[in-house]
Amino acid sequence: MAARRTAVVTDSTAQLDAATVERLGVVVVPLQVVIGDEVYDEDTDAGSAERITEALRGRTPVSTSRPGPAVLEELYARLTAEGHDEILSVHLSGAVSGTYESALLAARTVDVPIRTVDTRQVGPATGYAVESAVARLREGATLDAAAKAARDRAAAAESLFYVDSLEYLRRGGRVGAAAALVGGVLAVKPILTIENGTVASKEKVRTASKALARLEALAVEASGEQQVEIGVAHLANPDAAATLTEALTERLADQLGGREVRCSELSAVLGVHAGPGTVAVCVAPLPV
Structure with a gap:
């Protein structure tokens, strides 16, 4: 057969x-990402993360499809x-x-x-x-x-991310269970997670540096003693993503078992809703 x-x-x-x-x-x-009146596939240069970052910062209307x-x-x-x-x-x-x-x-x-x-x-x-x-x-x-x-x-995976502002999630209607944070958006640097398929609040800290430190600590905590794969992603924040990647590679060497921590730019479509400055980490335990 x-x-x-x-x-x-x-x-x-x-x-x-x-x-x-x-x-x-x-x-x-x-x-697709929609920039102004133009629609682009997100896996093309025209619909790239770099292009949508420029549009978001320039306050050009950007949406997704x-x-x-x-x-x-x-x-x-x-x-x-x-x-x-x-x-x-x-x-x-x-x-x-x-x-x-x-x-x-x-x-x-x-x-x-x-x-x-x-x-x-x-x-x-x-x-x-x-x-x-x-x-x-x-x-x-x-x-x-x-x-x-x-x-x-x-x-089994845990997705955690820091956003510089909840404004982009609010605009796109993707704020989910983190909606309660919107009123204090200027006062906090939120760490978010995906819970029941939607965006939810994990923690609130006061500065970007504290948020990134907590992302690292939470990723280590999520890994525990398991064998894991880890992915780091960012939108227009390569230095912070690289620092996080390096720290997790060192701290979780045993759990990674020689596997590389992947670091990449965030999908353009996800970036539209998360906004520039976002840093995300995914901890995915290996199947047993």
Whole structure:
């Protein structure tokens, strides 16, 4: 019997670089950024994090857009025509983006088995969920088992981020359970997390330096004695991200087991809502 051909789809907010996408063999669907009247895929230079940072600081109107159901329907149809027997589609939290809803709607039109996964996460945590799903498939796991691996990896991950201002989250309506902080936005430097798929408050500190120190401490605490993978991301704050990356590499050497702490610029779509100055860290325990 021929081996099943399973296509794995995710979206561009998963923070998977080109080399990782190629290694995993996954298909990435771009979300869009809207700068003024122009719409760009976020994985292009025109829709890059650098471009949206410039627009945000210049107070040019910037928003984001999900891929519509028709986009995913066309993709699923193409993958089926290319000979894939089943599809696994893993996406960022449906509570902050309509991407998962688009995947659900598109899945109804496909004649092959398809599983859609709402990771209830954003950024690197979604990427780690994709990696776990691919690993299970390569071990010969079923489509359902791979989907469960993605959900379990995402649920075990902790996403933490510091934003310089809650204003961008407020503008985009993504402030979630952290809404109570908005009134005191000038008085605090919030550390946020993803809880039940939405943005929630973790801690409040008074300065950016204290916020970054707490990010480091919280990441170490989240790691515990487990073997972990860690991703650091930032928007227009490379020095702080590099400092955090270096500190975690040193402090969590045993838990990392030689794995590199990935440091990258934040997805442009996520950056629109988090704003310049953001530093984020994801701690993702390895499956046992």
